[in-house]
Amino acid sequence: MMLYLTLIFEFFKIGLFAAGGGLSTLPFLSELADKYPWLTQDMISQMVALSESTPGPLGINMATYAGYMAGYETFGSPILGVTTALTATASLVAPSFIIILIVAKMLDRYKNSRFVSAAFSTLRPAVAGLIAAAAWSVIGTVLFNFSAATFGEAFRIPELILFAVMMVLTNIKPLKKLHPLVFIAFAAVCGIVIGYTVGW
Amino acid sequence: METSEKTERVSLFKLFTAFMRIGAFTFGGGYAMLPMLERECVEKTGWVTHDELLDYFAIGQCTPGVIAVNTATFVGKKHRGILGALVTTAGVVLPSFVIICVLTALLANFADIPVVKYALHGIHVAVGVLIINTVIKLVKEKIKDALGYVLAALAFVLVALPVTLKLPFRISPVFVVIGAAVIGIVRMLITDSRKKRGGGDK
Numbered sequence: 001m002m003l004y005l006t007l008i009f010e011f012f013k014i015g016l017f018a019a020g021g022g023l024s025t026l027p028f029l030s031e032l033a034d035k036y037p038w039l040t041q042d043m044i045s046q047m048v049a050l051s052e053s054t055p056g057p058l059g060i061n062m063a064t065y066a067g068y069m070a071g072y073e074t075f076g077s078p079i080l081g082v083t084t085a086l087t088a089t090a091s092l093v094a095p096s097f098i099i100i101l102i103v104a105k106m107l108d109r110y111k112n113s114r115f116v117s118a119a120f121s122t123l124r125p126a127v128a129g130l131i132a133a134a135a136w137s138v139i140g141t142v143l144f145n146f147s148a149a150t151f152g153e154a155f156r157i158p159e160l161i162l163f164a165v166m167m168v169l170t171n172i173k174p175l176k177k178l179h180p181l182v183f184i185a186f187a188a189v190c191g192i193v194i195g196y197t198v199g200w
Numbered sequence: 201m202e203t204s205e206k207t208e209r210v211s212l213f214k215l216f217t218a219f220m221r222i223g224a225f226t227f228g229g230g231y232a233m234l235p236m237l238e239r240e241c242v243e244k245t246g247w248v249t250h251d252e253l254l255d256y257f258a259i260g261q262c263t264p265g266v267i268a269v270n271t272a273t274f275v276g277k278k279h280r281g282i283l284g285a286l287v288t289t290a291g292v293v294l295p296s297f298v299i300i301c302v303l304t305a306l307l308a309n310f311a312d313i314p315v316v317k318y319a320l321h322g323i324h325v326a327v328g329v330l331i332i333n334t335v336i337k338l339v340k341e342k343i344k345d346a347l348g349y350v351l352a353a354l355a356f357v358l359v360a361l362p363v364t365l366k367l368p369f370r371i372s373p374v375f376v377v378i379g380a381a382v383i384g385i386v387r388m389l390i391t392d393s394r395k396k397r398g399g400g401d402k
Contacts, residue, residue, distance in 0.1 A: 015264060015265055016264050017264060018264060018265075046311075049311035049312075050300065050303065050304070050310055050311050051300075052228070052311070052320075053310060053311040053316055053317075053320050054227075054296070054299050054300060054303065054310075055223070055224055055225055055226055055227050055295060055296065055299065056223050056224070056226060056268075056292075056293075056295055056296025056299065056300075057223070057226070057233075057266040057267075057268040057269060057292070057293075057296065058228075058266075059265075059266040059269075060266060060268075060269065060293050060296045060297070061296050061300050064296060064297050064300040064301060065300050065304055068300065068301055068304050068305075069304070072304075078305045081301070081304075081305070082301050085297065085300070085301055086297070089293060089297055092265075092266075093265070093266075093269055093289060093293060095264060095265065096263060096264050096265020096266065096269060096270055096273070097265075097269075097273055097285065097289055099263050099264065099265070100259075100260075100263065100265075100270050100273040100274055100277070100285070101273065101277060101282065101285060103259055103263065104273075104274055104277045104278070104285075107255075107259075114388060115385055115388070118384045118385050118387065118388035119380075119381035119382075119384045119385050120251075120255055120258070120381075120384070121384050121387075122347065122348070122351055122380045122381065122383045122384030122387065123254075123255070123258045123377060123380045123381050123384065124251065124254045124255070124258075124342050124348075125342060125343045125347075125348035125349070125351045125352040125355075125380070126258075126351045126352065126354075126355040126376055126377065126379075126380035127254050127257050127258050127261075127355075127377070127380075128254075128335060128338040128339055128342055128343065128352045128355075129351065129352035129353060129354065129355025129356040129359075129376070130231075130257075130261070130355050130356070130359060130373050130376060130377075131231050131234060131257075131331065131334065131335050131338065132335045132352070132355075132356045132360075133355065133356050133359035133360040134231035134232075134331065135231070135328060135331035135332050135334075135335055136356070136360045136364070137360065137363060138228060138232065138324060138327055138328045138331060139325075139328030139329075139331075139332065140364060142321075142324045142325055142328060143325075143328075146364070146366075159321075159325055162322065162325050163325050163328065163329060166325065166326060166329040167329055167332070167333075170329055170330070170333055171333065179239060180225075180235045180236055180239055180330050181221075181225050181236075183326050183329070183330060184225060184227070184323055184326050184327070184330075186326070187322040187323050187325055187326030187329075188319040188320075188322050188323050188326075189319075189322070190322045191318045191319045191320065191321045191322020191323060191325075192315055192318045192319050192322070194318070194321075194322070195314065195315075195317070195318025195319075195321065196314075196318065200318065200321050
């Protein structure tokens with residue numbers, strides 16, 4: 001019972017203070033590893049690898065993993081691991097859930113305020129820039145090797161080719177309307193084929 | 201796209217399954233969801249407009265929590281109140297939850313399996329392509345004046361440059377969002393005072 005209360009308290013705190021999502025929960029989790037026997041720094045690095053290789057928001061993946069391990073290490077049962085995972089994940093989501101409900105209510109009330117629409121009129125272009133920065137952080141490290149010794153080695157050739165092919169495929173008329181999932185599946189297959197033939 | 205102005209009741213089941221799809225097929229979290237959100241919530245169903253989606257992202261940037269989850273909460277709340285928010289939030293979280301529990305219980309070294317690594321390598325390229333396409337569309341549709349282009353470029357440079365050049369500091373997107381909002385309000389106040397002073401020149 002104590003473990004559940006600890007998880008609620010700790011993950012509610014992380015959910016409340018880790019703004020910006022994803023990896024921003026990492027320092028908090030590493031603090032947990034220092035404090036409690038059920039989480040170790042080794043588990044954390046494994047957790048990051050697992051979270052990045054499975055779908056879903058990173059923060060959620062990590063909370064589920066840490067919660068599961070807490071229950072599993074303490075009680076030695078996978079079933080109880082699922083209950084502690086649920087506790088940790090729900091506690092992580094709760095603060096932002098409540099805050100967003102409040103913000104949504106306020107947004108509804110002030111939707112027609114001139115100040116709010118003036119603020120959003122410049123916010124939208126800026127968010128487009130932020131999204132471009134996120135795109136760059138994903139694609140930059142995949143396509144280029146920034147720590148390469150020579151100029152030639154800085155370009156990852158198979159990745160650049162797949163990128164160019166997919167840029168064309170996603171923008172030609174009949175394919176443009178396909179669900180993003182189709183392209184993700186296509187890229188996964190290409191990834192496997194290239195991995196086993198040419199090598200990445 | 202004003203379809204979401206007059207809202208007909210969206211079924212809770214539809215909200216749940218749409219967000220489950222989004223949660224199940226987003227790799228990389230956060231902004232990587234944008235193309236999926238666009239398809240599921242704007243183009244396919246008209247649940248929200250492009251503008252609303254961007255506003256949610258801006259707000260999600262400044263409030264604690266996972267952006268993907270925040271956006272889900274917003275969309276659910278808009279259509280079916282608190283119950284809707286619970287349903288969309290649960291929907292976006294559920295796939296992660298199940299996948300992580302199963303993999304942790306059964307396969308300790310999932311991330312080290314070659315097939316998984318290779319597939320993910322390809323998926324990362326696809327995610328980049330999809331986000332870039334979304335950005336191109338956003339820039340074409342949402343930016344209408346010179347100030348908009350300047351702000352978008354500035355936001356990009358401020359956030360991307362320190363990371364790429366491995367500079368010893370980072371600029372949090374929170375400051376970019378707050379800064380952009382302040383600029384918008386200042387611009388409104390300046391236009392107002394000009395109108396007052398100028399009187400005649402419309």
